[in-house]
Amino acid sequence: MSDELLTRLRRFNTDYFPQYQAQFKDLVDQGQHPTTLFIGCSDSRLVPYMLTGAGPGELFMVRNVGAFVPPYDGSSGLHGTAAAIEYAVLALHVQHIIVCGHSHCGGIRALYGEVPPEATNLKSWLELGREATLPVQLSDEALRRTEERSVVLQLERLMDYPMVRSRVEAGQIALHGWHCVIEAGEVNVFDVNLGRFVPASSAEHSGTGPYRAHAEEPGALFNEIDDAWAPKA
Structure with a gap:
């Protein structure tokens, strides 16, 4: 061989x-000084450097199945993704955090099916995307919507990290939700004011700052998950 x-x-x-x-x-x-934390799915078809045109030293990356963000619980438990978020914000002082999902995601699809019994860690991990699932039979449209909903769910979880929330509220960090359509070569960016994903080819921004500093109603921060944050007429 x-x-x-x-x-x-x-x-x-x-x-x-x-x-x-x-x-x-x-x-x-001089040391590394990346401006962006990229949280992406481990899928081999998602290539962050190609998407962003970044070179060495520009992206601090963490990748996992589904591009999930674990809840912040303040404990000292071992968790690579949570540690990467803290390091990127507190040590590297990144200015942007991207959560990037993608089309035909096997991790999201697995939420609607069975997981091999040997995959005990995978089964537990996938529960981080459960809230994004829809009460329907799986279809191409349902899969796409779940992929997008999952990206927004992870943005909500990021705002539970105190060091992230304080810097977003201070305008020091912008959050970006992306959904890469692999077969089209298009990245759709989440626009909180429109309440939907918009193709980057026609978007007015890269999904910068999908957060409202002052809530008019209680509820989640991102309107794909909570109707309280739907755009106002």
Whole structure:
């Protein structure tokens, strides 16, 4: 069996790295200063650097099944995603947090089906998306809507992190909800004022700051989940 991974590692060293050697050296000497935390699904078809056009040192990334954000509970339990959020905000001082879901997401689809009994961790993890599911039979439309609803649900959870909420309210961090339609090469961004996702090709912004500083009614912050935040006529 040929060792394709070794071939690719050597290609990185000989072909790719020389083009960016000075930049990598600067990132080592000066440290990393990414402006954006990208929380994305682990799906291999989602390529954050291609979506954003970012280079080395620009994105701090955490990826997991479904692009889920675990609830903030203030405990000292072990959780990689929660730790990454805290580090990005408190140590790296990021200015943007993106939650990026995508079309044909296997993790979201699994919410409507069975999980192998051996996958005990996966079964528990998927419950983080349960609130986004719809009381309907799974269809392409239901899957898309659930993927979008899940992105907004994760934005709501981010606002339960005290260090995130305080900086969003102070205008120091903007939250962005994205849904990448893989087959179309389009990213839809969540517009809280419209209450829906809008194609980036026609959007007025990148989903910046889907948060209202002063609630007119009690309820969730993002109107895909709570009707209290539906746009006013």
